[in-house]
Amino acid sequence: MTVAVTIPAALARLFPGAPRHFDLDAATVAAAIEALDARHPGMADRIRDSTPAIRRHLNIFVSGEKAGLATHLPPGSEMLVMTAISGG
Amino acid sequence: MAARLFLLLGTRKGAFILEGDAGREAWSLRGPFCEAWPINHVIGDAATGRIFAGGGNEWFGPAVWQSEDLGASWTHSSQGLAHPEGEAPVKAVWSLALAHGALHVGVEPASLFRSDDGGQSFTPLPALREHPSRPHWQPGGGGLILHHIVPHPQDPASLHVAISAAGVFHTADGGQSWEPRNRGTRQDYAPEDQRYPEVGQCVHSLVMAAGNPDLLYQQNHCGMYRSTDAGLHWTSIEAGLPSTFGFPAAAHPRDPDTVFLLPLNGDTAGRFMPDASAAVWRSRDRGENWQALRTGLPQGNAFFGVLRQAMAVDRLDPAGVYFGTGSGEVYASADEGETWRCIARHLPTITSVETMVLP
Numbered sequence: 181m182t183v184a185v186t187i188p189a190a191l192a193r194l195f196p197g198a199p200r201h202f203d204l205d206a207a208t209v210a211a212a213i214e215a216l217d218a219r220h221p222g223m224a225d226r227i228r229d230s231t232p233a234i235r236r237h238l239n240i241f242v243s244g245e246k247a248g249l250a251t252h253l254p255p256g257s258e259m260l261v262m263t264a265i266s267g268g
Numbered sequence: 269m270a271a272r273l274f275l276l277l278g279t280r281k282g283a284f285i286l287e288g289d290a291g292r293e294a295w296s297l298r299g300p301f302c303e304a305w306p307i308n309h310v311i312g313d314a315a316t317g318r319i320f321a322g323g324g325n326e327w328f329g330p331a332v333w334q335s336e337d338l339g340a341s342w343t344h345s346s347q348g349l350a351h352p353e354g355e356a357p358v359k360a361v362w363s364l365a366l367a368h369g370a371l372h373v374g375v376e377p378a379s380l381f382r383s384d385d386g387g388q389s390f391t392p393l394p395a396l397r398e399h400p401s402r403p404h405w406q407p408g409g410g411g412l413i414l415h416h417i418v419p420h421p422q423d424p425a426s427l428h429v430a431i432s433a434a435g436v437f438h439t440a441d442g443g444q445s446w447e448p449r450n451r452g453t454r455q456d457y458a459p460e461d462q463r464y465p466e467v468g469q470c471v472h473s474l475v476m477a478a479g480n481p482d483l484l485y486q487q488n489h490c491g492m493y494r495s496t497d498a499g500l501h502w503t504s505i506e507a508g509l510p511s512t513f514g515f516p517a518a519a520h521p522r523d524p525d526t527v528f529l530l531p532l533n534g535d536t537a538g539r540f541m542p543d544a545s546a547a548v549w550r551s552r553d554r555g556e557n558w559q560a561l562r563t564g565l566p567q568g569n570a571f572f573g574v575l576r577q578a579m580a581v582d583r584l585d586p587a588g589v590y591f592g593t594g595s596g597e598v599y600a601s602a603d604e605g606e607t608w609r610c611i612a613r614h615l616p617t618i619t620s621v622e623t624m625v626l627p
Contacts (some may be wrong), residue, residue: 191328193303202498208427211372225329225350227328229357230352230353230357231353231357232353236326237326238327238328
């Protein structure tokens with residue numbers, strides 16, 4: 181069930197000591213986010229909102245495909261959290 | 269004279285801190301803090317030196333940041349700072365207020381939260397968000413934002429808030445119930461026979477007079493107002509001012525009759541300094557008469573605006589007055605507005621200015 185999760189540098193910086201790469205046991209994107217939060221409390225709030233949904237200006241890709249919170253994570257898959265174009 | 273005076277600045281690209289010397293002459297700037305997030309409000313706790321900054325990042329959402337070492341290091345939290353599932357999520361923090369051991373937090377879309385553990389976690393006060401008038405609230409240019417929180421200095425259960433564009437609301441029971449307090453404030457943007465509704469007014473700034481919790485001043489999208497009964501009734505004080513439009517207001521730290529406003533040229537005229545010449549306007553008699561204070565401010569080609577939370581006073585004597593512009597300058601007066609000096613420039617758009625004096 182282990183998946184490889186990568187988060188953007190701008191997210192890692194918000195949690196002192198947090199790495200950018202994680203090996204997590206999670207079956208869905210939502211579960212992976214909770215696993216990140218267990219390691220770095222508060223990180224889930226940065227990735228998904230209360231709708232609940234992935235934040236509007238973030239994208240998550242699972243093995244190269246754009247994903248949602250319910251997306252299944254096959255064992256050995258890669259989950260990539262990326263910041264989208266935003267700002268001014 | 270105080271040992272240390274700090275100006276706490278919220279900007280579109282992080283929080284900044286300006287520290288003044290004993291004479292309020294020399295200023296040093298530090299920042300940007302909070303990972304250069306858009307920060308809408310920064311406040312300081314003069315009792316502890318702790319600094320709180322509220323904002324929201326397009327990528328990562330809303331948070332309240334805090335620093336216990338005058339900005340050297342920061343942590344952030346949004347635990348509990350959320351609307352119920354299925355509702356519009358909290359986009360950003362817009363206002364902060366510390367009183368009676370609680371930190372109140374106003375957000376966009378407009379609602380109010382409270383923290384009783386120093387900003388580590390937040391509890392919603394849902395009665396305001398669920399107010400029956402909510403369908404009549406309309407987002408202003410800045411969004412549907414709760415941008416001012418005015419606690420009562422003695423009564424922890426009494427609180428005023430200001431929402432654009434819903435108006436002023438008051439609770440007498442710690443946020444369990446709310447009453448609109450907009451009688452006498454108008455909306456020029458409604459048909460003539462609908463200009464004094466119960467809610468929907470676009471309040472821009474709300475301040476309480478020193479030592480008189482019933483005396484409030486309000487800068488509105490449509491006029492300037494005074495209330496002597498804690499907001500139950502409002503009276504126009506715009507006569508003598510160059511326009512009916514502006515954003516910030518600041519009350520003198522000791523004299524309840526003295527208030528500072530910063531009128532702009534009008535909501536459809538560019539929203540910059542009238543005649544492109546900057547002035548802070550001061551009244552010493554509760555808004556009956558006004559005096560333009562211009563010495564040291566740019567007279568000509570001043571096409572800047574000043575946002576709703578971007579003017580403040582300090583608690584020194586004589587009082588200092590400060591404002592930050594949309595184009596990133598900070599102007600300071602150490603003599604209650606008589607003379608001014610630019611003490612910082614080239615900052616991002618300044619959203620808020622507050623002061624903190626430490627012994």
